[in-house]
Amino acid sequence: MDKFINSVQLDKKACTGCINCIKYCPTQAIRVQNGKAKINPKFCIDCGRCLRYCPHHAKVAIYDSVDEIKNYKYTVALPAPSLYTQFNNLKNVDIVLNALISMGFDDVFEVSAAAELVSEASHAYIQEHIDEAPFISTACPTILRLIRVKFPTLIPRLLPLKAPVEVAAEIARKRAIEQTGLPSEDIGIFFISPCPSKVTYVKSPLGIEKSEIDKVLAIKEVYPILLEHMTHDESTLKPLAASGRIGIGWGNAGGECNGLLTDNHLACDGIMSALRVLSDLEDEKFHGLKFVELNACNGGCVGGPLTVENPYIATAKYKKLQRNLPVSRSHLKDYNNVDYQWSTYVEYEPVFRLGTSFRESFEMMGAIEELTEQLPGLDCGSCGAPSCRALAEDIVRGKATKNDCIYSFHEYISTLSKDISDLMASLEQEQDADIRAESAQTLKKYIQTLTAEIEKKEQ
Known part of the structure; x- marks a missing residue:
């Protein structure tokens, strides 16, 4: 894979x-x-x-089409907790769950219900391994991939438990097989996702060999379809909801921490803030923490790029919704046959490593520092790299040249033009025919170089 x-x-x-x-x-x-x-x-x-x-x-963002429902004999929808916060004045999540059935799914299983199970499993695991704390949440695939490539020393701190969406998929598939008698390949498990990172997770999961999710739909694609099927006549609704505040709270930043029902935790949202927290964790700047929740999106999953609502408004909607919810509805004792542990472990992928050995990397780092000093330090992005240091790294990796910097290029052209001008002046004064011929050839090469560089830039 x-x-x-x-x-x-x-x-x-x-x-x-x-x-x-x-x-x-x-x-x-x-x-x-x-x-x-x-x-x-x-x-x-x-x-x-x-x-x-x-x-x-x-x-x-690449994700699956709603039409994929037609390709399975039996389908189960896994709505993310953040789906509920996309709707105005929602007081009963059964309205959304019944709408999913109405739009074509045969069954639903809430990811928020699985989140309550994972909360209990996480609490138990942390208490059992308290000497190894702090643990870092593994619910966000983006954070998991970030740690895999940039923070190898933090990999042992990853909480080795499956994400709620995977637990929900496993429970949903087992339940569908038992209820229908159909083989697994005829059953489609559809996750309704707030972000493309979950699509990547399904195709290339971390912590497990293979995901039980078959297709990933975007909230923004499902949302308008659901609106057509939603009814507020609660007398006609089937009681499908299986989660409370703890489970649905996972859709917001801090929700996972709240579900642990413990102190000494840290919750952070936004990828740039997460980078800073991870750097501080690596430098051991935090003391006494038991758990760290990191969300790549601002506001948590409600801020995912595949949602439709502003994350802050979505958070306000959640606070209104939770008033009518019990604390929790799903518990570990009701799902004794579920394995919450990872089956494989995340390995460091040194994609940012400069060389193949420590010595080579050290030498390349020195070259990068030297090049960075030579560049203007404006971080203007005109070279196509985000910063002067990034351009220096590209140059050392052999993927760019110093002339990609517009300022260095102007300096280079200016120097080359001066050399041409000086050569032409000396050529006019030279009397020796052989020297004149040699100088003329040098001048021709200079002009060809100048023309080629300008044409390259224009392209």
Whole structure:
């Protein structure tokens, strides 16, 4: 299985090479070359920031079509907790769950119900391994991938438990097989996701060999369809809800921490804030923490790029919704046959390593420092890299040249032009025919170099 599958991709036709995206990518996975953006799949963690900041919508999220429902004999929808916060004045989640049945699904199982199970399992695991704390949440695939490529020393701190969406998929599949008698391949498990990172997780999961989820739909695609099927006549609704405040709270930043019912935790949302927290964790700046919850999106999953509502408004809607909810409805004792533990462990992927050995990397780092000092330090992005240091790294890796910097290029052209001018002046005064011929050839080469460099820049 490809380790570096991505669900955020580039639409080259829409891309204008405007360099907005390179400024917002937290892992510097994007470069603009020859007037088009280019995404390095090894560096990309599918955080979706470029989806938000690209003014030309040239970054697109890959997910499945709702029509995929027709390709299975029996289908189960797994609504993310953040789905409920997309609707106005929602007081009963059964309205949404029944709408999912009405739009074509045969059954539903709430991811928020599985979240309550994972909360209990997490609490038990942390108490049992308290000497190894703090543990880092593994619910957000983007954070998990970020740690895998940039923070190898933190990998042992990852909480080795399955994400709620995977637990929900396993329970839903087992239940569907028992109820229908159909083989597993005829049953489609559909997750309704707030972000493209979950699409990547299904295709290339971490912590498990293979995901039980078959297809991933975007909330923004399902949302308008659900509106047509929603009814507020509660007398006709089937009682499908199986989660309370703890489970649905996972859709917001801090919800997972609240579900642990313990103190000494830290909750952080937003990928740039998460980077800072991870750096501080690596430097052991925190003391006494038991658990760290990190969300790549602002506000948590309610801020995912595949949602429709503003994350802060969605959070306000959740607070209204939780008033009518019990604390919890799903408990471990009701699902004794579920395995919550990872089956495999995350391994460090040194994609940012410069050389093949420590000595080579050290030498390349020295070259980067030297080049960075030579560059103007403006971080303007005109070279197609997000910063002067990033350009220096690209140069050392052999993927760019110093002349990609517009300021260095101007200096180079100025020096070359002066050399041509001086050579022409000396050529006019030279009397020796052989020296004149040799100087003329040198002058020709200079002019050819100057022309070639200008043409390259114009392209």
